Amino acid sequence: MALYEETLTNRVFQIIMLTPILAMFAGLYATYQAGEGVEIMLATTVGVTVLLLDVIAIRIEIDERELRIRGAIGLVVRKTIPIENIASFRVGEGWTSCYGTIHFNLPARGCVTIHQRKGWTISFTTNNPEEVARVLATLGVPRAP
Known part of the structure; x- marks a missing residue:
């Protein structure tokens, strides 16, 4: 049982972090259309998205x-x-x-x-x-x- 719990977020910071996530997905789509390097871009997009989503809140x-x-x-x-x-x-x-x-x-x-x-x-x-x-x-x- 927790004696104290808090989740700290910031809307402005969350909006700012969505910009690179959307840019990564746009880059992923562009590499898919080009037909080259999709695997590398997919791995990079997943890694960066997980990292950015993890830093938008502190529990x-x-x-x-x-x-x-x-x-x-x-x-x-x-x-x-x-x-x-x-x-x-x-x-x-x-x-x-x-x-x-x-x-x-x-x-x-x-x-x-x-x-x-x-x-x-x-x-x-x-x-x-x-x-x-x-x-x-x-x-x-x-x-x-």
Whole structure:
């Protein structure tokens, strides 16, 4: 059972990401009409489409055992952090005030930076940074100064 769940999206970003997807399909159609390189263009179109669809949303889930950050599909954009591996966290105001070695970023009200005991610093944006902070504090994770 999840203690916290949020799916973060941005309509403007989604519309911007649809442009290259449509362009890839137009290129696929053009190569099909030309009759050459269709297999390569098909593989490229599928790969780019999966990647772009995965980055148009961020899903954040926190339960008793771990913090999971996933993209819309969860194939490319995904990170799972065990709660016992979190050394501390920091909450930032605004979606541009956090940084991490790995950063999941869409426009939002705030952001959270996770400092791990082992591994890189992870940061992500959220519309409810204080709710994320409350859940992490409830799980015994200290807030960084």
